Amino acid sequence: MTNSIGEVKECDYLFVIGSNTTETHPIIAVEMKKAVRNGATLVVVDPRKTELAELANFHVPLKPGANIPLLNTMCNVIIEEKLYNQEFVANRTEGFEELKAAVKNFTPESYAGIIGVPADTIREIARGFAKAKSAAIFYTMGITQHTTGTHNVMACANLSMLTGQIGKPSSGVNPLRGQNNVQGACDVGGLPNVFPGYQAVADKANSEKFSKAWGVKQSEKIGLTVGEMMDAAHHGDLKALYILGENPMLSDPDITHVEHALSKLDFLVVQDLFLTETAMLADVVLPGASFAEKDGTFSNTERRVQLVRKAVEPVAGKADWEVIAEILTRMGYPHEYATASDIFDEVSKVTPQYSGMSFARLEQGSLQWPCPTPDHAGTKYLHQGKFSRGLGKFIAVDFKAPAELPDAEYPFVLNTGRRLYHYHTGTMTRRTKGLSGIYGEESIEINPADACKLSISEGDLLKVSSRRGSINVKANVTDRVPAGMVFTSFHFAETAVNFLTNSARDPIAKIPELKVCAVKVEKAS
């Protein structure tokens, strides 16, 4: 997030796109509701009528994948009506003419059909965004899990820069990260193309710097993303995998492909709290430690680094970092850390955003990066006065349809997501008795009009199939989904929806298109 969670309630114009916030980020949704109560305008862009959509001043039920048409038409209106922040565009950005040319043909009239609201409503939303005292974009996987995921994000950034709604309180581009420490994992270099602190591996200066810091020659070759690893394993190019706390056998697209890939490996190590679907395929399973069993830090979606304290000793006798350090040592790279604090000292040494942080400081309270020096108070919102790259660059993006669209054989769009009561692949929450009592079984949402055509009643067992597989799941007949779409979550192994999803990826970020694939729906006999 470029802003902080605490700034949400003071925001005047909330533009929530591709985020079912009340279910996936309930705490941030509380702040959004406070903003609405304070008189803010709420726009929710989602094909489904989510709880937040019901509260919205404008609900835009766009066709799946039509994010760029909406964002570009908004830019079109703002430029046409000269509502853009001319001072901001002139002083802080570059590439305005390219953007102007790119959105020229994106008139509200030409795209209203796939955006799902009348052209005048698009204009009204665009004007509101441009004129608001503070306007913030909030997005999650509804924007990113598309073959145009990276372009979708760029289109969001274009809108914010065009209107100058970034780099000030309660205004910015806010991707809501899904997990407590996914931000931290990226910050410390848990990505194939960067070292800690987002320093590109392909840059010779960086690889030399880290070779020196770690005493081991670093490669300048960009590594593989998860999806690419599966492909490589499938082709026999990848021989071994060490998976920590992840369950791709439920969470990754096209599970059949994942299973083939993992079983082709020479060697698979899985470290987890439980014997997950993925762990069952492993050669060795190492016990993981739960959050209450370890010391360390979590860096959350607002870049806040918080200390995690151990409440109980690790059940299996070793904290996760001890296991990793021991494996490293035994492989010939001696790593001797006495405590989690030692590791954090290394993190702050090599990660510019963290260089002012230490366990001693974090004991006093959490800090938001960038925090470059020991006396720096941390950063509440990003890009004040200057962007990281200097000038903000407009990038012209064009509309491209999703990789797989419905046709005669597979007439429905399958959309996937999450439920309030469960977390990811359910490894933890499905083992929680009370949550099973409240939400113990998954169903698939189908619009009453479609249900009627197919003679489907509430609770009927359906067979849902795509080109990659099929699952049986009970029907939930509801107008929360529009006609032509079905929706379910990936939390449940019994109805593992990722057997159906498409592993087609965004060419830049390599994120799979989990939000759109074509399926057919029939009653299970």
Added chain:
Amino acid sequence: MSNVNLTINGQKVSVPAGITIQEAAEQIGAFIPTFCFDKDLTAPGACRICVVEVAGMRNLPASCVTAVAEGMVVQTESPVVVEARKMILELLVANHPLDCMTCEKGGNCRLQDYAYRYGVTGGAFVGEKHEYLPDSTNPYVYRDLNKCILCGKCVATCNAVSERGVINFAFRGFNTRIATFMDADLKDSECVYCNRCVAVCPVGALVDKNMMGKGRIWDLEQKQVTCTFCESGCNFNVNYRDGKVVGVTAANAAAGRPLCLKGRLGINFMQNPDCIEKPLLKKDGEFVAVTWEEALGIAPILEKLKVINK
């Protein structure tokens, strides 16, 4: 902001203008009991237990909603104040099950604490008592309205903090009670069991069902940890007894970024019988538990990883 000078219990104090008597008293450590007041919720000034004596005022004002003023002379526990508080407590206790010996909130109950402080035994008034059936239909919140003192904090937190608005006051007079829409059980309401109401309940009316029978406040130790379930990273306390985790409670009931249901309620996976407690090695298609030494030291891991590294 300018300061005002006042006298509390004979002690001269200077505090910022605009704060309440209750806040001023807190600064000098003078005790004032509260039921309906919570610093993160709007003070309704309803329960009257926080009344104090202010020289020259006709009535005893509720200190949680009365602003300090220049030259004020305040007594926080004078005989008239004590008499008023005793009366309030007698009236509350007259319609309260006095089952403190088995109540989950024993030792952590404001009604019990204040009754003890002011010597209220429940003998002053004898009258009708509620006989509601406790609502235990859901897995998380045990709701016994017989113990409710109608302070309204659960309503305020549900409406203002979590923005759910699931509960509110219903009915009138003696029959007033906290109810969901259509007075349904919680399981049939819009409640998602975030348990914030449980965190603010001053008495035993709302209890975390997961922690029932597992010990009372004096049996438990607490350690603060950060929740892992989402990006917010809220803090909560893990309660444990004899080294065994028995449940979690919010580190901050309402302030800041409050905990949601996933964090508060999703911890049963800890100490779950399925938990992997030892490294497992697949031998002939079956997992066999081995020691760390064996798992980490096995030649295949090292050899294979080394080969692949080349």
